[in-house]
Amino acid sequence: MNPSLKLLLLLIVALEISFTNIVSLNVALVVLSIIYLLACRVKLRTLLWLLIVPLIPAIGLWSTQYINGTGQKELMAWVLFTRIYAFVFTGATLTLTTDVLALADSLEQNCHLPSKFAYGVLAAYNLAPKIKHEVQVIRAAGLMRGQTLSFWSPQLYFKAILIAINWSQNLAQAMSSHGFVEDAPRTHYRQIQIRTSDWVILIGGVLLLQVGVFVMPWR
Amino acid sequence: MATIALENLSYTYSSAQTPIFEHVTTQFPAHQFTLLTGPSGTGKSTLLQLIAGLLSLPAEHGQIRYDQALLGDIPATDRSKRVAMMFQNPNQQFAMDTVEHELIFALENQQNDPQIIMHRLTSALDFVGIRNLQKRLLSQLSGGEKQKVALAVIVAMDSDVILLDEPFASVDPIARAGLLRRLVELRDHRGKTIILADHDYAGYDELVDHVVQITPEHQLKMLPQTDWAQLFAAFQPQALPTWPVPSVVEQPLFDLHQVGLSQGEHTLLTPTDLQLHAHHNTLITGANGTGKSTLFEALVRLNPYDGTISYQGRDIQKFRQKRYARQVALLFQDAEAQFFNITVAEELAQSQKYAYSDYFTPARIQAALTQLNLAGRDGQVIYTLSEGQKKKLQILLMLIMQSPVLLMDEPLKGLDLKSIHALVGLLQTTLRETHQTLIIISHQLTGLTPLIDYHLRLADHRLQYGGATHES
Numbered sequence: 001m002n003p004s005l006k007l008l009l010l011l012i013v014a015l016e017i018s019f020t021n022i023v024s025l026n027v028a029l030v031v032l033s034i035i036y037l038l039a040c041r042v043k044l045r046t047l048l049w050l051l052i053v054p055l056i057p058a059i060g061l062w063s064t065q066y067i068n069g070t071g072q073k074e075l076m077a078w079v080l081f082t083r084i085y086a087f088v089f090t091g092a093t094l095t096l097t098t099d100v101l102a103l104a105d106s107l108e109q110n111c112h113l114p115s116k117f118a119y120g121v122l123a124a125y126n127l128a129p130k131i132k133h134e135v136q137v138i139r140a141a142g143l144m145r146g147q148t149l150s151f152w153s154p155q156l157y158f159k160a161i162l163i164a165i166n167w168s169q170n171l172a173q174a175m176s177s178h179g180f181v182e183d184a185p186r187t188h189y190r191q192i193q194i195r196t197s198d199w200v201i202l203i204g205g206v207l208l209l210q211v212g213v214f215v216m217p218w219r
Numbered sequence: 220m221a222t223i224a225l226e227n228l229s230y231t232y233s234s235a236q237t238p239i240f241e242h243v244t245t246q247f248p249a250h251q252f253t254l255l256t257g258p259s260g261t262g263k264s265t266l267l268q269l270i271a272g273l274l275s276l277p278a279e280h281g282q283i284r285y286d287q288a289l290l291g292d293i294p295a296t297d298r299s300k301r302v303a304m305m306f307q308n309p310n311q312q313f314a315m316d317t318v319e320h321e322l323i324f325a326l327e328n329q330q331n332d333p334q335i336i337m338h339r340l341t342s343a344l345d346f347v348g349i350r351n352l353q354k355r356l357l358s359q360l361s362g363g364e365k366q367k368v369a370l371a372v373i374v375a376m377d378s379d380v381i382l383l384d385e386p387f388a389s390v391d392p393i394a395r396a397g398l399l400r401r402l403v404e405l406r407d408h409r410g411k412t413i414i415l416a417d418h419d420y421a422g423y424d425e426l427v428d429h430v431v432q433i434t435p436e437h438q439l440k441m442l443p444q445t446d447w448a449q450l451f452a453a454f455q456p457q458a459l460p461t462w463p464v465p466s467v468v469e470q471p472l473f474d475l476h477q478v479g480l481s482q483g484e485h486t487l488l489t490p491t492d493l494q495l496h497a498h499h500n501t502l503i504t505g506a507n508g509t510g511k512s513t514l515f516e517a518l519v520r521l522n523p524y525d526g527t528i529s530y531q532g533r534d535i536q537k538f539r540q541k542r543y544a545r546q547v548a549l550l551f552q553d554a555e556a557q558f559f560n561i562t563v564a565e566e567l568a569q570s571q572k573y574a575y576s577d578y579f580t581p582a583r584i585q586a587a588l589t590q591l592n593l594a595g596r597d598g599q600v601i602y603t604l605s606e607g608q609k610k611k612l613q614i615l616l617m618l619i620m621q622s623p624v625l626l627m628d629e630p631l632k633g634l635d636l637k638s639i640h641a642l643v644g645l646l647q648t649t650l651r652e653t654h655q656t657l658i659i660i661s662h663q664l665t666g667l668t669p670l671i672d673y674h675l676r677l678a679d680h681r682l683q684y685g686g687a688t689h690e691s
Contacts, residue, residue, distance in 0.1 A: 101320065119324070123314040129358060130310065133521075140521055141556050143544035145620060146573020155559050162555070167311055173273045174312035178321070178372055179299030179328035186327045189336045 002198040003094075003103040004110045009205050010090050016209060017086055021075065025212045026082035033089035040097045050092055051085075058084040100125055106192045116182045123171055134163055221285045221301065221379040221412050223247040223270060225439070228281035230265060230274075239265050241437040242281070247414055247429075249286075252406050254423050255416040256442075256450070257433035260606050260633055263416035264307070266433070267382045270414070271304045285380070299329055303378035307385040309365035318344075318352050318360075318368050325372050343375035347401055359483035362508045363394025370398060374405070381405065383415040391508035399426060419662070424451045459504075459664065462674040464684040465496050470532060472497040472624065472656060473518065477526035480513050487513055489680045490526055497624075500650075500657040500670050505677030511660045512552065514677070515626045518658075519549045545575060548622040552629050554609040555602070563604075563612060564597040570619040578653050579619040587615055590641050606633045614642060618649055624656045631663040639666040646670060 017026060037047060058081045065077040100122065108118040138159045142149040149156040224246045231238040239262035247253050255263055268274040270283060272290050283290040285301055293301060306312045315321040322340045331339065344350045349367050357365065366386055373381055381402070387395045403426055405411040417423070423430075430442040430450065442450065471494035480488040487510030495501055505511050516522035520535060520543070528535050535543060551557055560566045567584060579587075588594040591611045596604070604612065614630055631639050643666050650657070650670075661667055675684055 101316070119314055126314070126316050126358075137521060137551075137556065140519060140544065140549075141551060142559060143541055144519075144548035144622065145557065145559065145570060145616065146545075147559060147569065148541065159559065170306070170308065170311040171314065173268070173304075174306060175314050176273060176295075177271060177299070177304045177306075177312070178314070178325040179296075179376060180314075180324070181295040181298075181328070184296045184328075185330060187330045187333055187336075189323045189327055189333045191333070 001201055002110065002192065002194050003098045003106040005194065005198045005202045006094055006098065007103070009202050010094055012206055013090055013209060014087060016213060017083060020213050021079045022213065023075070023078045023082050025216075026079070026086040028212065029086045030082070030089045033086075033093050036093050037089075037096060042092075042096050046096065050088055054084050054088045102190075102192065105188070105190050109188055109192045110194055114183065115180075115186060119175065119180065123175070127167065127171075131160075131164075135160060138163075222249040223380065223412065223414075224284040225270075226282040226284065228269070228276070228283065230262075230269060230276065230280060232265075238437055240439075243437075243439050245431070245439045245441065247412065247431075249412050250406060250410045251428040252402065252413045252415070252426060253429040253431055254420065254427040255414055255431050255433070256418070256420060258418060258633075258635075261433045262437075263418075263433065264384050266439075267304060267384050267414065267416055270380075271302050271382055272298055273304070296330070299325070299376050299378060301378060302380040302382060303373040303376055304382040304384065305366065305369045305373065305386045307388050309362050309369065309389060312369055313357050313365075316356055316358075318349075318355055318357060318371075321357065321368065322372055322375050325376050329376060339375050343371045346374050347371040348397070361391075361394075361482045361485035362389030363391050363398075364483075364485070366390050366398060367394065370401060378411075380412045380414070383413070385417055386415070387417070387419075387507055389508045392506045394508065396422075402426075420451055459674070460668055462502075462671060462685065465494070465499070465673050467494060468496070471495060472531065474529040474532070475526065476529070478517070478528055479525035480510050480517060480522075481525075482510070482513065486680055488677070488682060491682050493675075493682060495658060496673065497656050498654050499672035500659065501673045501675055502664075502667070502671040503658065503660045503675045503677060503682075504662075504664075509677045509680075511677055512628055514682070515549055515628055515658075515660065518626060519544075519547055521549075545622060547624045547626065548617060548620060550614060550617050550625060550627040550630055552632065554606070554613040557613045557616065558601050558609075561600055562597065563593070563599050563601060566601060566612065566616055567597075567619070570616045574619050574621050575623075576621040576653065578621055578649070584615075584619065587618075587645055590645055591615060591638070592641065607635065607638055610634055611638060611642060615645075618645075621653060621655065624658070627657060627659045627661075629660055629662065631661055631667060634663075636666065639663070643667060643670060 013029065017029065034047065061084065062077045062081040065080055066073055069076050104118040104122045107113040108115050135156070138156060139149050142155070147155075225243050228240055228243045229238060230240045255266065257263055265274065269276055270290075272293075276283065276291075278291075285293065313321045315324050319340065322343065323336060326336045326339055341350065341353070344353055347367050347370050349364070349371060352360065352364060352368065357368065360368065369386075386398070390398065399422070402413055402415070406413055424447055430447060432440045432442055434440050473495035475491060475493040475495075477490040477492060478488065479486070479490040503511055503514070513522055517524040518528065518535075520540075530538070530543070530547065538546075558566060560569060571579065571584070585594070593608060593611055593615070596608075601609065601612065610630070610633055614627075617625060631642070634642065646657070647670065649655070657670070659667070659671070673684060675682055
């Protein structure tokens with residue numbers, strides 16, 4: 001499916017389930033997402049992680065609501081619990097199956113987002129592994145001067161921001177040296193099209209969601 | 220096709236008082252290879268950035284012309300056809316993830332027809348001889364390979380003028396020779412104009428058409444060919460004293476067992492057994508890009524390696540991180556990496572607070588500051604110091620810490636001769652009292668040799684004591 005339309009569909013789903021209190025709908029979305037992910041040959045291990053990691057915030061929300069909530073305490077507790085999983089799994093159908101480059105291409109070509117934004121985000125994404133190493137270097141350099149920099153040390157962030165500013169300047173120079181000009185027209189080697197089937201899935205998906213929200217007699 | 224003319228060019232960084240260039244008028248002739256020389260920090264990068272249009276030049280500060288056209292009048296979208304730049308740091312010049320994607324990105328920016336993009340891409344890769352890298356991730360390439368990709372991008376964009384800003388800083392000698400051969404071919408067969416900035420002039424005398432120097436008076440001077448011999452002679456391989464090869468001992472400082480290093484899929488060091496010795500200073504030499512800094516990063520556990528490294532008989536991975544950092548410290552090549560405060564006084568206070576020994580009393584620190592010509596700068600913000608001052612301050616801060624082992628990565632980089640003598644003097648007096656162990660990577664050997672006891676050489680993926688007595 002076209003990455004931009006997929007993103008749009010998921011945003012609509014997320015928005016709508018934020019305002020509905022139907023446990024079965026959330027569960028149905030999780031099940032549908034799992035089926036989709038399995039069809040895309042996502043590893044079982046990854047799915048298992050997706051089940052385990054949100055457990056802590058989900059239980060946290062559930063118990064807060066169950067203990068302190070008002071009105072239909074038990075129902076609301078389960079709504080919040082399943083909603084977290086619905087967010088995580090519908091989100092995963094985008095992040096685990098869509099290439100970042102394809103999404104950037106699609107946002108640029110189909111949604112006419114400024115190319116500055118699309119490529120800026122892409123460049124930052126590609127730098128992410130280096131940032132991790134750089135944070136290690138900063139912390140090691142701190143230890144060598146006798147100072148332990150924990151994750152809440154302002155100095156760690158001060159240093160990281162200085163480095164990020166420096167990198168962003170270098171990267172901006174490199175991009176313009178490779179012919180990139182803000183807001184100038186570009187050609188596209190990878191053409192991303194919106195096919196009729198993409199529209200059908202988007203509209204069909206939104207309609208199906210309305211059926212789930214308003215028509216189905218969930219119990 | 221493109222003669223570059225500078226007319227009455229002046230430039231001053233907004234944060235600095237002294238100008239970098241004052242009323243410079245000169246020409247870089249078309250289809251020729253010009254070497255731009257001058258010590259670090261004299262403005263080579265700034266000049267190239269101005270010529271490339273990456274730094275804007277206010278109208279009253281002179282003009283830059285490509286043939287007849289003013290640089291400012293060339294539409295931004297046509298600039299990459301005129302001029303492209305290869306940067307010093309190979310890690311910060313790509314926006315995309317793979318080689319192929321980066322080349323496509325550049326060709327799309329030039330609004331090439333998608334039909335011809337793949338053809339231009341493959342012929343550029345073929346020209347540089349790196350077709351095998353087409354699908355590879357940029358992050359997994361070695362420094363030399365990345366610079367070859369950077370050249371391939373420039374070849375694909377078919378820019379008339381190619382600017383290179385110290386492009387070989389992390390490139391090994393074989394890759395460097397390959398890149399230089401391609402540049403000469405681009406000049407001879409495709410009529411490109413090439414300006415290359417470097418502070419190491421080895422091997423250029425037979426390749427270049429012109430040598431331009433940045434003078435202390437902030438001018439550019441075209442060096443007549445009769446003066447070249449003198450300039451290049453300083454960079455002929457210089458004879459190194461021969462140091463003894465240490466004998467194998469029971470309890471070395473570091474014991475390397477089958478240690479191997481690599482960068483992506485590129486081998487830097489084949490599995491090696493080696494001892495490093497306490498209370499002696501070891502010099503490590505080797506060409507750019509051979510893996511000296513990577514070895515230091517492995518010794519302080521910032522880089523993965525194969526095999527085992529032991530410190531005083533114990534695997535370094537088994538130490539608590541904090542405890543190990545107290546034992547073995549690294550003087551980073553980039554001085555700013557070691558600063559954590561704002562002013563000079565705050566930095567000095569921090570080092571004193573956490574120092575492991577009280578050798579550096581306030582009186583000794585004052586004396587050291589005077590010796591290094593840093594006295595009276597207590598309130599100054601470190602980021603406004605010159606590169607040389609930053610380096611000297613960084614070394615003093617790490618010396619005050621008094622960790623038993625100090626690894627120094629290019630400690631003399633960017634220092635003038637007077638500073639080098641002051642610094643080596645300070646190191647000698649300190650070591651006499653404190654018996655610290657220094658392990659030093661350095662290209663710059665003038666003035667440093669009195670400190671050295673042993674010499675390790677990294678070449679052909681091997682790290683050995685003594686060996687060849689010549690160093691380039």
